[in-house]
Amino acid sequence: MATVTINGTVHDLSQIDPSTPLLWVLRDNLDLVGAKYGCGIAQCGACTVHLNGQAIRACSTPIGSIAGQTVTTIEGLAKDGKLHPLQQAWIDNDVAQCGYCQAGQIMTAAALLERKPKPTDAEIDDAMTGNLCRCGTYVRIRKAIHDAADKGGAA
Amino acid sequence: MNQISTNADAYFAAVMAEFEAFTPKKAQDVSRRGFFKLSAAAGAGLVIAFAVNPKVAEAATAAKEFVPNSFVRVAPDGVITIICKGPEIGQGIKTAFPLIVAEELDAAWSDVKVEQALIMPDIYGRQSAGGSTSIPANWDQLRKAGGVARAMLVSAAAKQWGVKESELTAQDSAVIHAATGRKLKYGELAMKAAALPVPDPATVPFKTRDQYRLLGKSYTGVENLEVVTGKPLFGIDVKLPGMLYAAYEKCPATGGKVASANLDYIKTLPGVKDAFIIEGNGVVSEVMPGVAIVADSTWAAFRAKAALQIKWDESNASKDSWTKSVTKAHEIAGKRGDTVIYSKGDVEGTFKGAAKTVEAFYSYPFVPHATLEPQNTTAWLKTDSKGDSLEMWIPSQTSDRAKTQVAKILGLKESQCTLHQTRAGGGFGRRLVNDPACEAAAIAQRVPNTPIKLTWTREDDMRHDFYRVGGFHNLRGALDAKGKLVGWSNHFITFTTDGKNPVTGGNFPNEEFPLPLLAASETTQTMLPLMTPCGAWRAPRSNGIAFAVQSFINELAVAAGRDHIEFFLEILGEPRHLPPQTIATLNTGRAADVVKLAAEKAGWGKTMPKGRGLGFGFHFSHAGHVAEIAEVSVDANNKITVHKLTVAADIGPIINMSGAINQCQGAAVDGVSTMMNLMVNIENGRVLEGNFTEYPILRMKDAPQVDVHFIQSNNLPTGLGEPALPPAMPAIANAVFAASGRRLRSMPLRQAGLTT
Numbered sequence: 001m002a003t004v005t006i007n008g009t010v011h012d013l014s015q016i017d018p019s020t021p022l023l024w025v026l027r028d029n030l031d032l033v034g035a036k037y038g039c040g041i042a043q044c045g046a047c048t049v050h051l052n053g054q055a056i057r058a059c060s061t062p063i064g065s066i067a068g069q070t071v072t073t074i075e076g077l078a079k080d081g082k083l084h085p086l087q088q089a090w091i092d093n094d095v096a097q098c099g100y101c102q103a104g105q106i107m108t109a110a111a112l113l114e115r116k117p118k119p120t121d122a123e124i125d126d127a128m129t130g131n132l133c134r135c136g137t138y139v140r141i142r143k144a145i146h147d148a149a150d151k152g153g154a155a
Numbered sequence: 156m157n158q159i160s161t162n163a164d165a166y167f168a169a170v171m172a173e174f175e176a177f178t179p180k181k182a183q184d185v186s187r188r189g190f191f192k193l194s195a196a197a198g199a200g201l202v203i204a205f206a207v208n209p210k211v212a213e214a215a216t217a218a219k220e221f222v223p224n225s226f227v228r229v230a231p232d233g234v235i236t237i238i239c240k241g242p243e244i245g246q247g248i249k250t251a252f253p254l255i256v257a258e259e260l261d262a263a264w265s266d267v268k269v270e271q272a273l274i275m276p277d278i279y280g281r282q283s284a285g286g287s288t289s290i291p292a293n294w295d296q297l298r299k300a301g302g303v304a305r306a307m308l309v310s311a312a313a314k315q316w317g318v319k320e321s322e323l324t325a326q327d328s329a330v331i332h333a334a335t336g337r338k339l340k341y342g343e344l345a346m347k348a349a350a351l352p353v354p355d356p357a358t359v360p361f362k363t364r365d366q367y368r369l370l371g372k373s374y375t376g377v378e379n380l381e382v383v384t385g386k387p388l389f390g391i392d393v394k395l396p397g398m399l400y401a402a403y404e405k406c407p408a409t410g411g412k413v414a415s416a417n418l419d420y421i422k423t424l425p426g427v428k429d430a431f432i433i434e435g436n437g438v439v440s441e442v443m444p445g446v447a448i449v450a451d452s453t454w455a456a457f458r459a460k461a462a463l464q465i466k467w468d469e470s471n472a473s474k475d476s477w478t479k480s481v482t483k484a485h486e487i488a489g490k491r492g493d494t495v496i497y498s499k500g501d502v503e504g505t506f507k508g509a510a511k512t513v514e515a516f517y518s519y520p521f522v523p524h525a526t527l528e529p530q531n532t533t534a535w536l537k538t539d540s541k542g543d544s545l546e547m548w549i550p551s552q553t554s555d556r557a558k559t560q561v562a563k564i565l566g567l568k569e570s571q572c573t574l575h576q577t578r579a580g581g582g583f584g585r586r587l588v589n590d591p592a593c594e595a596a597a598i599a600q601r602v603p604n605t606p607i608k609l610t611w612t613r614e615d616d617m618r619h620d621f622y623r624v625g626g627f628h629n630l631r632g633a634l635d636a637k638g639k640l641v642g643w644s645n646h647f648i649t650f651t652t653d654g655k656n657p658v659t660g661g662n663f664p665n666e667e668f669p670l671p672l673l674a675a676s677e678t679t680q681t682m683l684p685l686m687t688p689c690g691a692w693r694a695p696r697s698n699g700i701a702f703a704v705q706s707f708i709n710e711l712a713v714a715a716g717r718d719h720i721e722f723f724l725e726i727l728g729e730p731r732h733l734p735p736q737t738i739a740t741l742n743t744g745r746a747a748d749v750v751k752l753a754a755e756k757a758g759w760g761k762t763m764p765k766g767r768g769l770g771f772g773f774h775f776s777h778a779g780h781v782a783e784i785a786e787v788s789v790d791a792n793n794k795i796t797v798h799k800l801t802v803a804a805d806i807g808p809i810i811n812m813s814g815a816i817n818q819c820q821g822a823a824v825d826g827v828s829t830m831m832n833l834m835v836n837i838e839n840g841r842v843l844e845g846n847f848t849e850y851p852i853l854r855m856k857d858a859p860q861v862d863v864h865f866i867q868s869n870n871l872p873t874g875l876g877e878p879a880l881p882p883a884m885p886a887i888a889n890a891v892f893a894a895s896g897r898r899l900r901s902m903p904l905r906q907a908g909l910t911t
C-alpha cells in the first residue's frame with residue numbers, strides 16, 4: 001500500500017496515479033492548498049514542503065517516489081496550536097505583499113534553521129535562492145529569518 | 156464567430172480613463188453613492204441605512220448589529236466589522252482601507268475585523284485596483300463611512316446621558332463624556348445607534364490630520380496569519396463540492412483559430428471528463444478560440460493539455476517579430492517621427508546655437524507581468540427552472556468589470572451573477588483584464604451545474620499576457636555655454652494595433668518631464684505595426700520612459716561636466732505646480748524636496764572606491780514624486796552588485812507606514828529585476844519564453860538593501876503600487892556608468908553581458 005505520512009496523518013494514496021506530483025495531491029486531493037503552484041518545474045519554490053525534514057519542491061516530486069516517507073506542509077508547521085517562530089516573525093515583520101510565495105519561503109527557511117540555527121546573510125541567501133518572490137519582499141524575508149533565529153527559531 | 160480582434164486598447168482605454176478621470180472632487184461625488192437615505196426600521200429596532208445587499212442586511216438584522224452603511228457593522232459584543240470594497244493584490248488595501256474607516260470611526264484597531272465585499276458596484280461604486288488610484292479615489296468615501304458611523308454612536312450616547320453631543324468625544328471604540336468621566340463602549344451603544352436616523356454625510360466633518368490616532372503608524376497585514384499558515388485565500392485555492400478542473404490552450408500566435416484537435420484521444424486520458432473546442436467571441440480581452448479540457452484534477456487537466464495536438468489556422472494570426480522591430484527602429488531613429496506630438500519654442504534654432512549637443516538611442520523590450528499566482532477563475536453556472544445564475548470566484552483587479560463581461564457572455568443579467576473577490580497573488584496590471592474569467596464562464600457554460608476551476612499553466616500565463624510594450628527613444632539634448640539644458644528632442648518609436656493610436660502603455664504623455672520645463676522641446680512619434688496584445692504593466696509608460704529620459708539627463712550632466720543632481724534641480728527651477736494643477740501634474744517643489752532628501756540619505760557626493768558608484772533617478776507618476784539613488788559596483792568580470800537603493804517619496808500622508816515601506820522596497824526590487832534581467836522575445840507572433848528558467852526574476856541573493864524615506868506633505872494621500880518603480884531603473888543605469896564608465900542604453904542589462 002502506497003502510504004505517505006502528511007502532517008502526522010497516514011494517507012493511503014494507492015488510488016492515485018504514482019506519477020502525480022505531490023503538489024497536486026496536496027492541493028486537489030487532500031485540500032492542503034498552502035503549497036502553491038507557480039511554475040511546475042522546480043524554479044520558483046512556491047510549492048516547497050518538507051520531505052523527511054528537507055525542503056523539496058512538491059511540483060516535481062511524484063508521489064510514487066515518496067511512499068512510506070514523511071511530509072510536512074505549511075499547514076503542519078505550527079505545533080500544538082503554537083505558530084512556528086518563523087511564522088510569527090513573518091507576521092511581526094509584515095513580510096507579505098501578495099503573500100503567494102510566502103508559505104514556500106517559510107518552509108525553505110524552516111528547513112534552513114533546522115540545519116543552521118543562526119544562519120549568516122550569505123547562508124540565508126544561499127538557502128533561499130530557489131524561492132522567488134515576484135513582489136520583491138526579500139528584504140523583509142531576510143530580516144524575519146534573522147529575527148526567528150534570534151528567538152531560537154529551530155523550534 | 157465574430158471577427159477576431161487582438162486589440163485590447165479599447166478595453167484598456169475604458170479602464171484607464173476610469174482611473175485617470177477622477178479628481179478629488181469627483182471622488183467625493185462618488186462617495187455619495189452608498190449613502191442613500193435610510194428607509195424603514197427593520198426587526199429589533201435596527202435601521203437599514205441604505206442599499207446594503209438585502210442578504211447582508213437580513214443577516215445583520217438577525218445578528219442584531221448596527222449597520223450604519225455598507226462599510227461598517229458594530230455588534231453589541233464590541234466587534235467592529237469593516238468591509239473592504241476593493242481587491243487585495245499585494246498592494247495592501249485590505250489593511251489600508253479599513254484603517255481609513257477606523258480612523259474616522261475612532262475605533263480601536265484591535266476591535267476591527269475585516270471582511271471582503273461582494274462585487275456590487277451599485278452599492279460600493281468602483282471596485283477595482285489600478286493606476287495606484289485606490290487610496291485617492293476612495294479616501295473621501297471611506298472617511299465618510301467611518302465618520303457617519305461615529306456620529307451616530309456619539310448621538311446615541313448623548314441621548315442616553317441626556318447631554319449635548321458637543322460635550323462628547325470618541326476614542327478607542329468608546330464615547331466619552333469628559334466632564335463626568337463617563338464612558339460607553341461602541342458595542343454597548345450599537346443597538347441604540349441603530350435606531351437613529353442616518354445623518355446626511357455632508358454634515359459630518361472629517362477629522363483633521365493632527366487628530367489622527369491610527370493613520371501613519373505601522374500595521375501588519377490583516378491576513379498575515381492566514382498567509383503564513385497556508386489558509387485558502389487565493390483564487391487558485393478555491394475548492395467546491397463536485398468541482399472539476401479545467402485547462403485551456405490557445406494559439407501561441409495571437410489571433411489563431413483551432414482548425415482541428417485530437418479531442419478523441421484526449422478524452423481517453425486518465426482523469427479527463429471532457430475536451431472541446433471553444434470558438435470564443437474573438438475578443439482578446441475576453442475569449443479567444445482554443446481547446447478546453449475538463450478533468451478531475453489540475454494535474455490530469457495539465458497532463459492532457461500537454462498531449463494536445465492542435466492544428467492552428469494562423470491565416471489572421473500575429474507574425475510579430477521583436478528582432479525585426481528593433482532593426483526597423485534603429486533604421487528610422489535618426490529621422491524625425493511621423494507625427495509631432497509636442498512642440499514648444501524654436502527647437503532647431505536652439506540646437507544650431509547650442510554650445511554642445513548630445514544624442515542617444517534608448518530601448519526597452521516587452522515584458523509579461525508574471526504574477527506568481529497564475530491566472531485562474533472558478534465558475535459555477537447553475538441552471539434550473541427558476542432561471543440560470545452564475546457564481547464566480549475571481550482574483551481580478553477589475554471584478555466589477557468582470558461581472559458585466561461574464562453576464563454578457565452567458566446571456567445573463569448582472570443580477571444573476573454573484574462574484575466573490577479573492578485575494579490575488581500579485582497584480583501589476585495583469586488582472587485588469589478578465590480574459591481568464593471570461594474563459595472560465597465559457598467553459599462553465601459547456602459543463603453547467605458543475606463548479607469548474609480554470610487554472611492557467613505558467614507557460615500559458617507568460618505567453619498569453621497583455622505585455623508591457625517595448626519602445627525606443629532617440630533623444631537629443633542641447634546645452635548652452637554654461638552647461639545648462641536648453642533644448643530637447645525625442646523621436647519616440649512605439650507600436651500600434653489599430654494603425655491610429657499607440658497601444659496601451661505605449662503612448663508618450665504630452666507634458667512629460669522635462670518638456671514643459673524647457674524653452675525649446677519636442678516629441679515626435681512613429682508607430683510600428685503590432686498584433687501582440689499590450690496592456691498596463693506596473694507604472695505604464697513611466698516604466699520605460701523614466702529609464703530613457705532620466706538616463707539621458709545623466710548623459711547631459713556628464714557632457715556638461717556638472718553634478719547630476721545639481722543639473723537636475725536646475726531643470727526643475729522654481730517651485731511650482733504645473734498647470735492644470737491636479738494631482739496628475741508635476742509639482743517641481745515637491746520634486747526638488749524628494750531629490751534633496753534622497754541625496755542626503757544616500758550620501759550623494761561621498762567618495763566611492765573604484766568600481767563602485769552612485770546613480771540617481773527621479774520620476775513623477777501616479778501622483779507620486781519619487782527620487783531614488785542606487786549604489787552599485789561592477790567588477791572586472793562585468794558582474795553587477797546593486798548594494799543599496801535609497802528611495803525618497805512624497806505621496807502625501809501615509810496610511811499604513813509598514814505597507815508603504817513594503818511597496819517601495821518591492822518596487823525597488825522589481826526595478827532591479829526588470830533592469831537587469833527581464834524581457835521576452837517575440838518571433839513569428841509567438842512569445843518564446845515560457846517559464847522562470849527563461850524569465851529570470853531576481854532572486855534573494857541579488858536583492859539590494861532598500862532604504863525608504865517619506866515626505867508626508869499636506870496633500871491628498873495617493874497610491875504607492877507604482878510610482879516607486881520607474882526611478883529605480885535609471886538610478887541603476889546611471890550608477891553602472893558611475894561605477895564602470897559603461898553607458899547602457901538598452902534594457903535589460905544582461906543583454907550587454909552584465910550579470911548579477
Ligand code: FES
Nearest residue numbers: 038039040045059
Ligand atoms: S511550483 Fe514548484 S517550484 Fe515552482
Ligand code: FES
Nearest residue numbers: 099101133134135
Ligand atoms: S509576496 Fe507576492 S510573490 Fe512573494
